[in-house]
Amino acid sequence: MAFENLTDRLNKALKNLTGKGKIKEEDLQASLREIRLALLEADVSYPTVKKFIANIKEKAKGAEILEGLNAPQQVVKIVNDELTALMGEEAAPLNQSEKIPTIIMMAGLQGAGKTTTVAKLAYKLKKEQNARPLMIAADVYRPAAIDQLEILGKDLDVPVFSEGTDVDPREIVKHGLAQAKEKNNDYVFIDTAGRLQIDEDLMTELSDIANIAKPDEILLTVDAMTGQNATETALGFADCLDLTGVVLTKLDGDTRGGAALSIRDVTGKPIKFVGQGEKPTDLDVFYPDRMASRILGMGDMLTFIEKA
Amino acid sequence: GFSARFNKFLANFRSVDEDFFEELEDTLIGSDLGFDLAISISNQVREAVKLENIKDKKDIRDLIIRLMVEQYEEQGQDEDQSMHFAPKGEPTVILFVGVNGVGKTTTVGKMAQRYKDEGKKVMMVAADTFRAGAVKQLQEWGTRVAVPVVAGAEKADPASVVYEAVEKAKAEAADVLFVDTAGRLQNNVNLMQELAKMNRVIQKVLPEAPQEVLLVLDATTGQNALQQAKLFQDSSEVTGLVLTKMDGTAKGGIVFAIRDQLHLPVKWVGFGEKVSDLRTFSAEDFVYGMFKDLVE
Ligand SMILES: Nc1nc2c(ncn2[C@@H]2O[C@H](COP(=O)(O)OP(=O)(O)OP(=O)(O)O)[C@@H](O)[C@H]2O)c(=O)[nH]1
Ligand SMILES: Nc1nc2c(ncn2[C@@H]2O[C@H](COP(=O)(O)OP(=O)(O)OP(=O)(O)O)[C@@H](O)[C@H]2O)c(=O)[nH]1
Ligand SMILES: [Mg+2]
Ligand SMILES: [Mg+2]
Numbered sequence: 001m002a003f004e005n006l007t008d009r010l011n012k013a014l015k016n017l018t019g020k021g022k023i024k025e026e027d028l029q030a031s032l033r034e035i036r037l038a039l040l041e042a043d044v045s046y047p048t049v050k051k052f053i054a055n056i057k058e059k060a061k062g063a064e065i066l067e068g069l070n071a072p073q074q075v076v077k078i079v080n081d082e083l084t085a086l087m088g089e090e091a092a093p094l095n096q097s098e099k100i101p102t103i104i105m106m107a108g109l110q111g112a113g114k115t116t117t118v119a120k121l122a123y124k125l126k127k128e129q130n131a132r133p134l135m136i137a138a139d140v141y142r143p144a145a146i147d148q149l150e151i152l153g154k155d156l157d158v159p160v161f162s163e164g165t166d167v168d169p170r171e172i173v174k175h176g177l178a179q180a181k182e183k184n185n186d187y188v189f190i191d192t193a194g195r196l197q198i199d200e201d202l203m204t205e206l207s208d209i210a211n212i213a214k215p216d217e218i219l220l221t222v223d224a225m226t227g228q229n230a231t232e233t234a235l236g237f238a239d240c241l242d243l244t245g246v247v248l249t250k251l252d253g254d255t256r257g258g259a260a261l262s263i264r265d266v267t268g269k270p271i272k273f274v275g276q277g278e279k280p281t282d283l284d285v286f287y288p289d290r291m292a293s294r295i296l297g298m299g300d301m302l303t304f305i306e307k308a
Numbered sequence: 309g310f311s312a313r314f315n316k317f318l319a320n321f322r323s324v325d326e327d328f329f330e331e332l333e334d335t336l337i338g339s340d341l342g343f344d345l346a347i348s349i350s351n352q353v354r355e356a357v358k359l360e361n362i363k364d365k366k367d368i369r370d371l372i373i374r375l376m377v378e379q380y381e382e383q384g385q386d387e388d389q390s391m392h393f394a395p396k397g398e399p400t401v402i403l404f405v406g407v408n409g410v411g412k413t414t415t416v417g418k419m420a421q422r423y424k425d426e427g428k429k430v431m432m433v434a435a436d437t438f439r440a441g442a443v444k445q446l447q448e449w450g451t452r453v454a455v456p457v458v459a460g461a462e463k464a465d466p467a468s469v470v471y472e473a474v475e476k477a478k479a480e481a482a483d484v485l486f487v488d489t490a491g492r493l494q495n496n497v498n499l500m501q502e503l504a505k506m507n508r509v510i511q512k513v514l515p516e517a518p519q520e521v522l523l524v525l526d527a528t529t530g531q532n533a534l535q536q537a538k539l540f541q542d543s544s545e546v547t548g549l550v551l552t553k554m555d556g557t558a559k560g561g562i563v564f565a566i567r568d569q570l571h572l573p574v575k576w577v578g579f580g581e582k583v584s585d586l587r588t589f590s591a592e593d594f595v596y597g598m599f600k601d602l603v604e
Binding site for chain 1: 334335337338339340343407408409410411417438439440441442444445447448449452493494495496526528529530531532533535553555556557558559561562581
């Protein structure tokens with residue numbers, strides 16, 4: 001049952017359905033229920049699902065069934081188009097500062113993939129633009145967090161600014177930015193410690209860091225395997241920070257990644273990058289349409305529909 | 309949180325009709341219980357409401373809680389929630405497995421302290437030779453809890469590091485050896501095979517080991533955790549779960565589904581980053597935590 005393909009589900013729900021013309025009301029009901037379940041199974045949060053289903057209902061009511069498609073395929077197409085639209089049509093690039101350095105700050109729960117993503121992004125910019133990034137180690141809490149960033153920096157030949165664990169992260173960031181100015185770095189990454197959105201002290205620290213650094217980009221890093229809690233987490237971080245975008249990590253797993261939709265829905269911020277593995281090269285620009293069919297559990301179906 | 313949503317849901321409903329049950333399904337799904345189980349519980353509620361002719365809001369609330377606790381306990385009936393140890397004189401090996409970033413290394417550190425406090429001679433081995441800083445992280449935990457850490461050369465084969473550690477634990481008559489492995493996604497076949505190899509290597513030295521293979525799950529994980537449990541079980545004989553990050557706002561409802569389908573007991577709960585933030589699992593506490601706002 002779990003992870004069943006949406007098209008299969010719709011086909012089952014709409015077994016008796018053939019012919020052309022408008023989609024019938026009762027058939028639509030049956031398919032909407034299946035879509036709802038598919039989205040929930042993909043971990044899209046249920047308020048988002050509700051809203052989404054209402055949208056689809058509107059769209060599908062008057063829709064003519066296209067030549068070459070049957071009703072389930074037609075519904076899938078409507079859903080997919082709508083999902084892609086919700087997710088943001090275009091890939092969103094990294095914000096750029098007018099003056100160097102462009103400052104990019106990470107935020108997120110523990111273990112989401114912030115440190116790894118910092119290294120991946122720095123590596124990408126270095127490779128693609130010949131950039132001279134600096135990474136600031138502002139996680140003084142997690143054991144060996146600084147070592148982790150320093151090892152990554154050494155492997156990738158990207159400098160790391162660190163002052164050990166006895167200095168306040170705010171100060172570390174100040175000093176790191178000063179060094180970046182001095183050394184003419186064109187990008188600065190701030191690797192922050194993982195924290196719960198309900199941890200007031202640490203959330204204050206995070207907003208202080210943002211006030212000090214005035215980053216061009218504050219990237220919320222979210223594990224793609226996150227369940228229904230994604231909404232609450234994202235809202236918590238969005239409450240305290242002016243998020244500019246989202247990085248979705250660990251998409252190399254077999255998760256549907258429905259959290260992506262919920263987060264996009266509640267924050268309105270674009271997902272900019274996706275992590276697809278642990279290596280520095282495993283970072284991709286986010287493509288909304290691919291994510292849409294993944295959440296719905298569809299592979300080739302879409303290519304078929306696109307051709308119709 | 310779940311309880312807040314649940315309360316809102318109860319406050320909103322006027323009559324026990326189809327909308328009510330649809331809403332109940334959604335709400336249960338909203339706590340990461342999973343679709344199948346949410347439907348099953350909702351259906352049980354539907355039956356009971358009919359049977360007992362329940363109309364009152366408070367009665368239906370009590371019914372739902374009762375059913376969930378029952379369901380939970382029933383699923384766990386034949387499960388063995390205790391930790392298993394080797395006979396005296398032989399080291400017990402406890403292997404930690406799981407996907408990336410869930411809290412394996414942290415839990416190893418916490419648990420090492422715990423068994424050390426019980427007077428056991430404890431050792432840890434850093435079998436994550438892959439992730440940057442992983443060895444250093446465990447070594448810092450080792451310093452923090454004053455427990456020796458076996459580490460191999462940089463980028464060494466994890467199985468060979470484990471082999472060395474098991475030999476050492478045997479030679480030095482350690483009571484417990486904790487094996488901290490690298491995070492791996494369950495669909496990564498090569499890495500899952502590496503885990504199986506680690507198991508074989510351990511058994512070369514200690515045929516009865518590992519006594520425990522603990523799969524660490526992050527409470528914020530959604531439906532994918534079920535897949536994790538299934539596939540990790542396939543590659544090594546998982547003996548129990550550790551549910552981490554329960555200090556956050558996620559309820560970890562997915563362990564309901566895992567109990568339901570795979571009958572894996574939760575043995576430990578992690579609820580913070582400090583060494584003391586670990587406790588054994590209690591079904592009562594867990595269900596209570598889920599419905600806290602509702603019951604109080
Ligand atoms: N498979 C996979 N693993 C990832 C990805 N991104 C990060 N990881 C792994 O996830 C784990 C946690 O990553 P970190 O970068 O340490 O996460 P973090 O958010 O910095 O963690 P804290 O600093 O402890 O909050 C590590 O094992 C990483 O290798 C990804 O896209 N795919
Ligand atoms: N809030 C909270 N954070 C936790 C808990 N357990 C672990 N963490 C944090 O989660 C992050 C990842 O923990 P690790 O122990 O490094 O996880 P891991 O599974 O060993 O990660 P990899 O080895 O990279 O796969 C760290 O920042 C930990 O401090 C917990 O119970 N609650
Ligand atoms: Mg980090
Ligand atoms: Mg680890």
